Amino acid sequence: DAGVIQSPRHEVTEMGQEVTLRCKPISGHDYLFWYRQTMMRGLELLIYFNNNVPIDDSGMPEDRFSAKMPNASFSTLKIQPSEPRDSAVYFCASRDDAGSREQYFGPGTRLTVT
Amino acid sequence: GENVEQHPSTLSVQEGDSAVIKCTYSDSASNYFPWYKQELGKRPQLIIDIRSNVGEKKDQRIAVTLNKTAKHFSLHITETQPEDSAVYFCAAILMNRDDKIIFGKGTRLHILP
Numbered sequence: 001d002a003g004v005i006q007s008p009r010h011e012v013t014e015m016g017q018e019v020t021l022r023c024k025p026i027s028g029h030d031y032l033f034w035y036r037q038t039m040m041r042g043l044e045l046l047i048y049f050n051n052n053v054p055i056d057d058s059g060m061p062e063d064r065f066s067a068k069m070p071n072a073s074f075s076t077l078k079i080q081p082s083e084p085r086d087s088a089v090y091f092c093a094s095r096d097d098a099g100s101r102e103q104y105f106g107p108g109t110r111l112t113v114t
Numbered sequence: 115g116e117n118v119e120q121h122p123s124t125l126s127v128q129e130g131d132s133a134v135i136k137c138t139y140s141d142s143a144s145n146y147f148p149w150y151k152q153e154l155g156k157r158p159q160l161i162i163d164i165r166s167n168v169g170e171k172k173d174q175r176i177a178v179t180l181n182k183t184a185k186h187f188s189l190h191i192t193e194t195q196p197e198d199s200a201v202y203f204c205a206a207i208l209m210n211r212d213d214k215i216i217f218g219k220g221t222r223l224h225i226l227p
Binding site for chain 2: 033043045102105106107
């Protein structure tokens with residue numbers, strides 16, 4: 001397996017624009033997590049899905065953020081409208097439902113909002 | 115809910131010396147404690163973990179210890195090498211109840227030549 005795939009790897013956009021981040025989890029994994037990483041806040045969990053269903057979105061900062069998982073192999077995180085404070089690295093991670101709780105992270109998307 | 119505190123936030127050690135990173139957790143029921151390493155510009159990756167039924171686990175130059183009574187656990191790296199420079203995250207979870215891992219804020223480890 002190629003591991004967790006994220007796109008784009010880098011995104012630069014202007015304030016007010018819509019941003020869509022994409023993630024393809026490892027095949028067979030039941031859980032998908034979206035994290036945001038900044039120097040100030042560290043690694044924050046935004047939302048996670050189990051079997052494509054959103055389970056906990058308490059980490060989503062505000063209504064400008066939304067996430068979907070239309071099927072087992074694809075998820076999106078959308079920010080509309082984007083603001084400079086949204087600049088961060090966004091990671092997607094997945095894991096299976098057996099054994100350990102090891103999460104496999106994607107390479108991340110570095111978002112810069114100017 | 116669970117809360118994980120991690121110290122120090124930054125640590126510099128001379129190459130060849132040992133490094134220790136400490137974490138405390140709040141939920142005494144937590145029973146699984148993974149450590150992730152994130153090299154500069156890379157993704158976090160699991161390097162070692164420990165379950166609450168053991169007090170210590172070793173893997174070559176790294177070891178983790180767990181004190182359930184005090185609710186703290188530590189990562190020990192011996193004979194540090196330049197490639198150990200990274201950010202290390204501790205985490206805690208109660209397996210079979212919780213889905214999400216609670217991460218500490220991370221420790222940036224610098225190995226000095």
